[in-house]
Amino acid sequence: MAKLELLPAVDVRDGQAVRLVHGESGTETSYGSPLEAALAWQSSGAEWLHLVDLDAAFGTGDNRALVAEVTRAMDIKVELSGGIRDDASLAAALATGCTRVNLGTAALETPEWVAKVIAEHGDKIAVGLDVRGTTLRGRGWTRDGGDLYETLERLDREGCARYVVTDIAKDGTLQGPNLELLKNVCAATDRPVVASGGVSSLDDLRAIADLVPLGVEGSIVGKALYAKAFTLEEALEAVL
Numbered sequence: 001m002a003k004l005e006l007l008p009a010v011d012v013r014d015g016q017a018v019r020l021v022h023g024e025s026g027t028e029t030s031y032g033s034p035l036e037a038a039l040a041w042q043s044s045g046a047e048w049l050h051l052v053d054l055d056a057a058f059g060t061g062d063n064r065a066l067v068a069e070v071t072r073a074m075d076i077k078v079e080l081s082g083g084i085r086d087d088a089s090l091a092a093a094l095a096t097g098c099t100r101v102n103l104g105t106a107a108l109e110t111p112e113w114v115a116k117v118i119a120e121h122g123d124k125i126a127v128g129l130d131v132r133g134t135t136l137r138g139r140g141w142t143r144d145g146g147d148l149y150e151t152l153e154r155l156d157r158e159g160c161a162r163y164v165v166t167d168i169a170k171d172g173t174l175q176g177p178n179l180e181l182l183k184n185v186c187a188a189t190d191r192p193v194v195a196s197g198g199v200s201s202l203d204d205l206r207a208i209a210d211l212v213p214l215g216v217e218g219s220i221v222g223k224a225l226y227a228k229a230f231t232l233e234e235a236l237e238a239v240l
């Protein structure tokens with residue numbers, strides 16, 4: 001059976017690696033240099049880095065040069081997101097050499113553009129389905145953007161390669177992942193799903209790994225690593 005991929009997260013706000021609670025601006029806890037954090041996850045054995053430009057996602061500026069520097073410094077695969085919403089921001093993101101990008105707001109607000117870039121770039125494009133209940137949220141998770149399952153059906157039709165599914169109610173809370181949501185999304189699509197939000201323990205990761213046969217391919221891990229609930233080495237061992 002395929003093993004669950006783990007994607008330690010580095011979210012960047014105002015030049016710092018931060019974690020938010022429920023993705024709300026103003027709830028930041030700072031963890032210092034994004035490059036140092038990313039290099040630490042790489043040295044601990046990560047095969048992926050989930051790198052987010054939060055200022056670009058919130059529309060409060062950007063950390064584009066810094067996320068490009070971090071991406072270029074990595075020998076591992078990088079999933080890059082935050083503020084990738086048009087040809088220029090997509091070209092800049094892909095030029096960093098990242099393995100794939102994760103689109104959020106654009107999938108809700110400019111579906112024609114997203115269909116076009118999916119057709120052009122295939123599995124270099126993932127779509128982030130960031131939900132409260134079953135309502136998608138965009139623009140830094142501050143605005144409603146439609147129904148999860150209707151959007152999923154449309155993106156499936158357009159050939160979207162994979163989805164990164166975040167339960168906003170869980171994100172940054174260390175309350176455990178929303179396994180029901182993950183199962184429901186896997187039942188609604190045949191595309192791989194990357195889980196995001198709420199991981200607090202090795203048991204949470206094992207529970208997500210149990211969903212690999214249903215279509216879960218990976219899990220983002222953020223707060224739990226920064227809060228030292230477990231080490232990345234322990235996490236990688238737990239999902240072998």
Ligand SMILES: O=C(O)c1ccccc1N[C@@H]1O[C@H](COP(=O)(O)O)[C@@H](O)[C@H]1O
Nearest residue numbers: 023057081082083103104105128140141
């Ligand atoms: O990751 C977060 O904590 C987060 C919080 C608030 C907004 C966005 C967040 N992350 C990721 O940003 C992209 C969406 O950016 P955009 O809408 O395309 O500009 C997506 O990957 C979110 O999961």
